[in-house]
Structures are given as C-alpha cells and as structure tokens.
Amino acid sequence: MFKTYQLKTEALQMIVTNAGASVVSLKVKDNKDNWQDVVLGYEEVDTYVTTNDACFGSVVGRHANRIKSGLFELNQKTYQLEKNNGGNNLHSGSKGFHLREWQVESVSDKAITFLMISPDGDQGFPGNMEMRVTYELEGNQVTINYIGLSDQTTVFNPTNHSYFNLSGHQDGNVLDHLLQLPCRYFMPIGEDSVPTGERRSVSGTPMDYLTPKPIETQFDLSNEQLRLGNGLDHHFVLAHEEKAMVLSSPRTGITLEVTTNMPGVQIYTANFVKDVKGKEGIVYQERSGICLETQHCPNSINLPEEKSPILEPNQEISYQTKWQFTTN
Incomplete structure (x- = not known):
C-alpha cells in the first residue's frame, strides 16, 4: 500500500512516499515569505510507480543512468541487462527501484529510512542486495544517505531524480535560473546519449558553469552536444x-x-518531458525543471578510467548528498 509521510522543520516542509522512495513535495519560503513547492511531482501517489517514466522525485537503483548495450563484466562473467532505452539500459530497466514499493524501516518528524531488498538476478544484476535510503531534515538542509550491501560483487550507483524549479513547480521554465558547477570537465555523449569515455574541458563550451550563469545564456541547441541531448x-x-x-x-x-x-x-533539463499532468493540475513541459543527479558516470562500469560503481561482497558502502536552501 502506498503512503505519504511528512517531514518538516521551521524552514522546510517535505512529503515523501514509499512509492519509488520518492520526494513528492518540498516547500521552501521565498523572498516574499510565501511557501514555494520547488520540485515537480504527481497529485496521485500511485502514479509514481505506474507511469513515472520521468522518474519525478524517485530513487533510482541499482544503477542510475545508462549502461551501453546493457552489457557489463564482473569477475570474468558477462551480464546482459534489459535494453529499455534504444539499445541501452536506462535506470536499471523497466522495473527499476523507482517503480516499486519500498519498505519503511523507520520514520520520525524529521527523518525516514526506506529499505529495498533486491534478490540475486534482480533486473539482471548479481547478488542479494539490501539498499537503504534515508531522508533527514535539519534546519534548511535535506540530507540523503544511500547505503548498499550485497553478498556478491555487484553494481551500485544510486541517485535521486528530483526535478527542481526554484520559482515553484507551477512556474513552467527554469532557463532563467542561475547555475554554478565546480566542474572543469564534462563527459561528451554520442548519438545514443551514452558518454564516449572522453573527459572534455568545459572551457569554451556551453558546459562552462564555473561561474554563475543563467542557463538560457548557454542553451545553444546548435551546439552538437546540446543537440544530441x-x-x-x-x-x-x-x-x-x-x-x-x-x-x-x-x-x-x-x-x-x-x-x-x-x-x-x-x-538534465527535462528535455523529454511533454504534456505530463502533475500536482495541482499543472501540466509539465520541456525545461519545467532541472535535475542535479549526484552519481557515478553513466556506463562507468565499462570505462576503466572512471571511478567504478562496483560494490564488493559484504562491504557496506555509503553515499551522501545534501540539499541546502537559502533565500535572499
């Protein structure tokens, strides 16, 4: 049964659900002292696991993003995953963790822990795995902790797929938002949207957000990389x-x-969101939100130069992401 849970502090009001371990709503006060819901989402909780192709607010696992041809090798054994995105695997397949019911392991006014038990062979991955996701609020900050534990060598690359619109989820466009990324390199993609394996300097490209810039000033779709995506x-x-x-x-x-x-x-700038009916009757379109999905590089299991998303047997691994909000 799908339920919602409210977490709150004086500065934040957050609603999450066990459907996809998803963030349904996240409210912050704006510069006029009005509460703004700054994430895209659905009105009906069931929608998070029925038609949530966009992964609004959801936790993705075991592996977020793309694996080229759905193929990887571990311990001299080749694994073939579902090809659910052209010829590639996306977000682990069509029955990913973002489309499932999670167990609620613990819950309080300011924190909740979700549990997913994934058997050996689930989605084509090896190992019996336990994954825990904790959302914790403190003041104006949301902390997300991901913990993975497996009895076999496997792949673990989780993320949260929330779409942010800091003008309010109903505002319609984020291209006027200022973005700053402490990143001197990005990974170019091919026609299939999978990184080619090259690390390319952002210098002289539309990917240069080393200083704060309105997204729209860099948004030149005649650029090959932006065209491809x-x-x-x-x-x-x-x-x-x-x-x-x-x-x-x-x-x-x-x-x-x-x-x-x-x-x-x-x-990700909601490039393929079109006519999606969301909360409060709002219909979302391209650029209605922007995702900042902290993760390993897509297809890094097949890119030896990149940090590997391998989870070793019986060695718990923890990843953490923090969202901190301020208003000026």
Whole structure:
C-alpha cells in the first residue's frame, strides 16, 4: 500500500512516499515569505510507480543512468541487462527501484529510512542486495544517505531524480535560473546519449558553469552536444566534492546548494518531458525543471578510467548528498 509521510522543520516542509522512495513535495519560503513547492511531482501517489517514466522525485537503483548495450563484466562473467532505452539500459530497466514499493524501516518528524531488498538476478544484476535510503531534515538542509550491501560483487550507483524549479513547480521554465558547477570537465555523449569515455574541458563550451550563469545564456541547441541531448543531459566531473553546486531563482530568491561524496553529477533539463499532468493540475513541459543527479558516470562500469560503481561482497558502502536552501 502506498503512503505519504511528512517531514518538516521551521524552514522546510517535505512529503515523501514509499512509492519509488520518492520526494513528492518540498516547500521552501521565498523572498516574499510565501511557501514555494520547488520540485515537480504527481497529485496521485500511485502514479509514481505506474507511469513515472520521468522518474519525478524517485530513487533510482541499482544503477542510475545508462549502461551501453546493457552489457557489463564482473569477475570474468558477462551480464546482459534489459535494453529499455534504444539499445541501452536506462535506470536499471523497466522495473527499476523507482517503480516499486519500498519498505519503511523507520520514520520520525524529521527523518525516514526506506529499505529495498533486491534478490540475486534482480533486473539482471548479481547478488542479494539490501539498499537503504534515508531522508533527514535539519534546519534548511535535506540530507540523503544511500547505503548498499550485497553478498556478491555487484553494481551500485544510486541517485535521486528530483526535478527542481526554484520559482515553484507551477512556474513552467527554469532557463532563467542561475547555475554554478565546480566542474572543469564534462563527459561528451554520442548519438545514443551514452558518454564516449572522453573527459572534455568545459572551457569554451556551453558546459562552462564555473561561474554563475543563467542557463538560457548557454542553451545553444546548435551546439552538437546540446543537440544530441536536446539540452543538458550530461555528466559533470566533481573533482572537489566539498565545493557546492549552486542553483538559484531570480524570481523567488531561493538558492539550492548541493554537495555530495559521489564522483559526479548528471545535469538534465527535462528535455523529454511533454504534456505530463502533475500536482495541482499543472501540466509539465520541456525545461519545467532541472535535475542535479549526484552519481557515478553513466556506463562507468565499462570505462576503466572512471571511478567504478562496483560494490564488493559484504562491504557496506555509503553515499551522501545534501540539499541546502537559502533565500535572499
């Protein structure tokens, strides 16, 4: 049975659900002291696991993003995953964790822990795995902890797929938002949207957000990389994890700072969201939100130069991402 749970502090009001371990609503006060819901989402909770192709607010696992041809090798054994995105595997397949009911392991006014038990062979991955996701609120900050434990060598690359619109989920467009990324390199993609394996400098490209810039000033779809993704759908390398990624709305004065111990972030500008009916009767379109998906590089299991998303047997691993909100 799908349920919602409210977490709150004086500065934040958050609703989550065991459907996909998803963030349904996240309210922050704007510069006029009005509460703004800054994430896209659905009105009906069931929708998160029935027609949530966009992964609104959901936790993705075991592996977020794309694996080329759905193929990878572990311990000299080849594994073939479902090809659910052209010829590639996306978000682990058509029955990913974002489309399932999670167990609620613990819940309080400010924190909740969800549990997913994934058997050996689930979605084509080896190992019996337990995955826990904890959302915890403190002041103006949301902390997300992901913990993975498996009895066999497997792949573990989780993320949260929330779409942010800091002007309010109903506002319709985020291209006026200012974005700053502490990333000197990004991963170019091919025609299939999978990284080619090259690390390319952001210098002289539309991927240069080393200083805060309105997204729209960089949004030149005649650029080959932006054309291939129909916008930003690229992995940026986080060489200095202690530096925050910063997103801000000039309309509401709300700023989001994202920090993580994961090696990179996928920036996605809702390039294929079209006519999606969301909360309060709002219909979402392209650019209605932007995702800052902290994760390993897509297809890094097949890119030996990149940090590997391998989870070793009986060795618990923990990843953490923080969202901190301020208003000016």
